[in-house]
Amino acid sequence: MSTELSPTYSPAGLEVGIYRQWVEAGVFGPRASGLSPDARGLRPEAFVTMMPPPNVTASLHMGHGLNNTLQDVLTRWARMRGRPALWLPGTDHAGIATQNVVERLVAKEGKTRFDLGREPFIARMHAYVDVTKETILGQLRSIGSSADWSRTYYTFDEHYSKAVREAFVRLYEKGLIYRGKRIINWCPRCLTALSNEEAEKEEKDGKLWHLRYPLADGSGSLVVATTRPETMLGDSGVAVHPEDARYQALIGKMVALPLTDRQIPIVADEAVDPKFGSGAVKVTPAHDATDFDIGQRHDLAQIDVMTPEARMSETVPERLQGLDRYDARKKVVAEFDALGLLVKIEDHRHAVGHCYRCGTVVEPRLSDQWFVEMAPLAQPALDAYRAGAVKFVPERWGDTYTQWLENIRDWCISRQLWWGHRIPVWYCDACGTKQASRVDLSTCPSCRGPLRQDEDVLDTWFSSWLVPMASLGWPEETEDLARFYPGTVLITAPEILFFWVARMIMAGLEFRGTVPFSTVYLHGTVRDTQHRKMSKSLGNGIDPLDVIEKYGADALRYTVVSGMAVGTDLILDPKDLEVSFAAGRNFANKLWNAARFVLGNLRGAPRPLAGKYREVIRQQELTLADRWIIARCDAAVRNAADALAKFRLNDAASAAYHFLWSDFADWYVEAIKPRLYGDIPGGDVARAVTYRVFDTALRLLHPVMPFLTEAIWQKLPARQEGELLAQARWPEPDRRAVDAAALKEFALVQEVVTALRQIRAENGVEPGKQIDATIVAATPAMRSALSLEEGTVRRLAKVAKLTVGAAPSGAAASAVLTDGSTLIVPLGGMVDLAKECAKLAAERDRLAGMVANQEKKLGNEQFVARAPAPVIEGERKKLAEWSEQVSKLDERRKALGC
RNA sequence: GGGCCGUUAGCUCAGUUGGUUAGAGCGCUACGUUGACAUCGUAGAGGUCACAAGUUCGAAUCUUGUACGGCCCACCA
Numbered sequence: 001m002s003t004e005l006s007p008t009y010s011p012a013g014l015e016v017g018i019y020r021q022w023v024e025a026g027v028f029g030p031r032a033s034g035l036s037p038d039a040r041g042l043r044p045e046a047f048v049t050m051m052p053p054p055n056v057t058a059s060l061h062m063g064h065g066l067n068n069t070l071q072d073v074l075t076r077w078a079r080m081r082g083r084p085a086l087w088l089p090g091t092d093h094a095g096i097a098t099q100n101v102v103e104r105l106v107a108k109e110g111k112t113r114f115d116l117g118r119e120p121f122i123a124r125m126h127a128y129v130d131v132t133k134e135t136i137l138g139q140l141r142s143i144g145s146s147a148d149w150s151r152t153y154y155t156f157d158e159h160y161s162k163a164v165r166e167a168f169v170r171l172y173e174k175g176l177i178y179r180g181k182r183i184i185n186w187c188p189r190c191l192t193a194l195s196n197e198e199a200e201k202e203e204k205d206g207k208l209w210h211l212r213y214p215l216a217d218g219s220g221s222l223v224v225a226t227t228r229p230e231t232m233l234g235d236s237g238v239a240v241h242p243e244d245a246r247y248q249a250l251i252g253k254m255v256a257l258p259l260t261d262r263q264i265p266i267v268a269d270e271a272v273d274p275k276f277g278s279g280a281v282k283v284t285p286a287h288d289a290t291d292f293d294i295g296q297r298h299d300l301a302q303i304d305v306m307t308p309e310a311r312m313s314e315t316v317p318e319r320l321q322g323l324d325r326y327d328a329r330k331k332v333v334a335e336f337d338a339l340g341l342l343v344k345i346e347d348h349r350h351a352v353g354h355c356y357r358c359g360t361v362v363e364p365r366l367s368d369q370w371f372v373e374m375a376p377l378a379q380p381a382l383d384a385y386r387a388g389a390v391k392f393v394p395e396r397w398g399d400t401y402t403q404w405l406e407n408i409r410d411w412c413i414s415r416q417l418w419w420g421h422r423i424p425v426w427y428c429d430a431c432g433t434k435q436a437s438r439v440d441l442s443t444c445p446s447c448r449g450p451l452r453q454d455e456d457v458l459d460t461w462f463s464s465w466l467v468p469m470a471s472l473g474w475p476e477e478t479e480d481l482a483r484f485y486p487g488t489v490l491i492t493a494p495e496i497l498f499f500w501v502a503r504m505i506m507a508g509l510e511f512r513g514t515v516p517f518s519t520v521y522l523h524g525t526v527r528d529t530q531h532r533k534m535s536k537s538l539g540n541g542i543d544p545l546d547v548i549e550k551y552g553a554d555a556l557r558y559t560v561v562s563g564m565a566v567g568t569d570l571i572l573d574p575k576d577l578e579v580s581f582a583a584g585r586n587f588a589n590k591l592w593n594a595a596r597f598v599l600g601n602l603r604g605a606p607r608p609l610a611g612k613y614r615e616v617i618r619q620q621e622l623t624l625a626d627r628w629i630i631a632r633c634d635a636a637v638r639n640a641a642d643a644l645a646k647f648r649l650n651d652a653a654s655a656a657y658h659f660l661w662s663d664f665a666d667w668y669v670e671a672i673k674p675r676l677y678g679d680i681p682g683g684d685v686a687r688a689v690t691y692r693v694f695d696t697a698l699r700l701l702h703p704v705m706p707f708l709t710e711a712i713w714q715k716l717p718a719r720q721e722g723e724l725l726a727q728a729r730w731p732e733p734d735r736r737a738v739d740a741a742a743l744k745e746f747a748l749v750q751e752v753v754t755a756l757r758q759i760r761a762e763n764g765v766e767p768g769k770q771i772d773a774t775i776v777a778a779t780p781a782m783r784s785a786l787s788l789e790e791g792t793v794r795r796l797a798k799v800a801k802l803t804v805g806a807a808p809s810g811a812a813a814s815a816v817l818t819d820g821s822t823l824i825v826p827l828g829g830m831v832d833l834a835k836e837c838a839k840l841a842a843e844r845d846r847l848a849g850m851v852a853n854q855e856k857k858l859g860n861e862q863f864v865a866r867a868p869a870p871v872i873e874g875e876r877k878k879l880a881e882w883s884e885q886v887s888k889l890d891e892r893r894k895a896l897g898c
Numbered sequence: 899g900g901g902c903c904g905u906u907a908g909c910u911c912a913g914u915u916g917g918u919u920a921g922a923g924c925g926c927u928a929c930g931u932u933g934a935c936a937u938c939g940u941a942g943a944g945g946u947c948a949c950a951a952g953u954u955c956g957a958a959u960c961u962u963g964u965a966c967g968g969c970c971c972a973c974c975a
Contacts (some may be wrong), residue, residue, distance in 0.1 A: 007934095008937095009935095018951095042963080111940075174917085183973095184936090195919080201970095201971080201972075208975085224975080225974095226975060227975070228975090239975095248967050252928085271973080272974090272975085273974050273975085276974040276975065277974080277975065280975095281974090281975050282975075283975095284975095288973075288975075289973050290973040290974090290975075291973090291975080292973095293973080350974085350975090351972075364973095396902065396903080397902095399900085399901080399902075400902075400970070400971085403971070404971080405971095407972090418958060469948095494969090494970085497970095501923075525969090526969095529909080529910080531968060551937095551970080561947080562912095562922095562923080563910070564910070565911075565912065566914095567901095567903080568904085568911080569904095569968090569969095570910095571909095571910055572910085573909085573910085577908085578908080578924095579924060579925080580910085580924090582923085582925095582937075582959060583922095583924065585937060586923090586924095586937050586938090587923095588937085589935070589936095589937045589938090590934095590935065590938080592934090592935080592937095593934040593935035593937090593938085594934060594935075595934080596934050596935080597934030597935080598934080599934095599963095600934075601934095646916080648913080650911090650912075651912085651914095653923075654912080654923095655974095657922095657923095658922085665934085665935085667955095669934080673933090677933085754940095757940060757941065757944090758940095758941065760940090760941085761928085761929075761940070761941040761942080762942095764929095767929075767930055767940085767966075768930095768932080769930085772918095776961075782936090796923085798932095813916085846919080847919090848920070850918095857955075860955050860956090861955085862954090862955040862956090863955035863956070864955080865955080866954090866955055867955065867956080869954095870916085871917050874917075874918075877918095878918060882919095
């Protein structure tokens, strides 16, 4: 390993090498970190988080990038604090999504899955997935994910399948899984049933067709309204509200259903809203959930008018058979029109369900499916939340969670797919028994006849809801399960709150008797500048791999973390990666260069330095700048830890950023250069302090920018062979580092330097020109600051002679400082007296305004009587400070003859 | 239809229990090749905190309403 950093920061090669080091050193497993028990003999509690498993065929997108970065930051933080940290990665076999992918491949060969047959098709899927699975996992590594890959789970591997069967059989035996004929959401493209959650409701502009249905006895007609006219072919009744005066006489009469030769009854049902449309509803029990219920109550026929592909079936008149549902819609409407039965067409906005995998409009359809009865599972999940066993960050998601659980409906878990866990139920055609089983069955236990397994597979989410348990070995009582269940925090996107999070909580409570994690951190969504979700179809995505290649994973991570405040979305511009990721890249580059400087100056430092650096607090030889940077560093440590504990990762990143860039690089490094160069004494102390705070800052920043900090940290002097930052300790706050006086005095140094620079800029002083400066009426703090850091002030502001004392006469530029002292820079003819006077006057007026405001505030009896004492005290101080400045400005103006 | 969230500088956003002159990054302007860094440095411009009313000694912050944007849920066909 070379001892130097390359002159330019190039993340590409560096990151790969660093990642290899971590893997080889086994950093990612849940080590006890060698941390000794605390005073009470307790070992640190394990930190466990489960990765939301990406789909096996997924390729990395910004959503993964965001989600995994956040998980990695928290995992690395926990690890560095000495907690056994386990981040459990995995992949999801993703039923419909994956089957769709492979079906498309097969389609390119001009075939369908049915041409191949079930077994060969599944074999082909396995082969395909074996390859893609590694792709996504490898991509997750490239962003630096420190997950424990040795424990990677796959929701379709052998062990996991056992867990799925166990869960199914247990619920089945408990009577919570049943098979029934219900209206479900059917995707005519994927040819499967979907759960309610998988049918995404989307508001769309549609039409409302008003159709006239003649009475069978010819005594009149009534009008019904529908958004799906083609379903009228399956109507088996018309419903009106029982109290609707308009229809009292019609209840019980028959309607001659147009386009068919059927007669259907008019029934009275409470479900009808008399205020909507005509108040009469066509009832299609096989194609609408409400109609299904009405049909049940009135014993109406269930006529499914469509094929699985949503074409009109043989149940409809021959001329319409085989038509696609939308063609049939047009035709039906046309026929009604031709018959004079089309009353009107209205614009109508309503929600339509779409398949969440292919976007096809789902068809509500009567179908025989498997369901989980959810109410008994939902109640404990509600109770646990209300008892505080699980909390959400941000909290408001708790309401959403509650609302969903309170209105939960049974979960349709069977899918008419081939890719998935086959439903572990066997039927005996001979004796008619059916049985759920944990192991495959071949002969009927009662009649010894041959058995037939259910053809359907389970909803993918029926396997993913077991992640927190199954990934640790459940249903076996493994060591991992005992040690790491329940987990600590789940970090995911709110989109899958119902699909996954709520169901995991239910499963945890049902199968293990406890919630699977105590905190759920729901982060925002990655969107483009128009606030649209990034997606492949919109083409507004950002490829994280592209960003990593251009700017490095650290830059990506920094941008993502610093842009992700709790409860907000992350907006990035896909059209301008430069704008989106510049901050991260610039910071990485800045840190790299600061490190080159630091390392260059620490190199060859005496050995004892490394030991000494820990103790360089409150030593006689410390300069004001030293004390200041130590105190600032300590403050950054406190801020970052506070922020991380509250999931405010952006604040933690910003604490490290500002410390490193503003405090350390801009001020401290500049302040100590003469000492480092040997121009003045104190070099060793400066090096020791630099070592201390730089080391600390690298630790602070490591969870956010792990590669870069690791690479730099390893080059610090006196590092042991094989020592890794990823395993180093997170910095602890140090009471000895707190130094209010140093903070105050160095701030004065900064103020003087800034004021001098400002005067130079305003008066057009050439950059290289040395000037003189005097501070008049310096406060004790100012005197102290100047005497301690005179050299710093002079060097940073290019001041030849810096004096404290009486005002020099003659034309000069000046500034009144916050402590009430006046900075005077004699510039002779360079000063435009009129301009200077105007500047001082403007400044005076501004301050005088503030003073007046302050006097008014303090003169207000109500304020003095009601505001808390510290606030009043603070306001008095401000008043005094500003008044002082005003009078100093007046003096100055008088002196200049303004 | 119900619920939730947002509206702060040209852009993307912080601003945690109401209490300095409302901050950051990017962008912009001027100047600058000072022995880590031009992916940089220095200085600067830029905001009636969406609007209205209210509570309060005091409101970006709390309340109500309005407008606009977004999200989630929903069996008015």
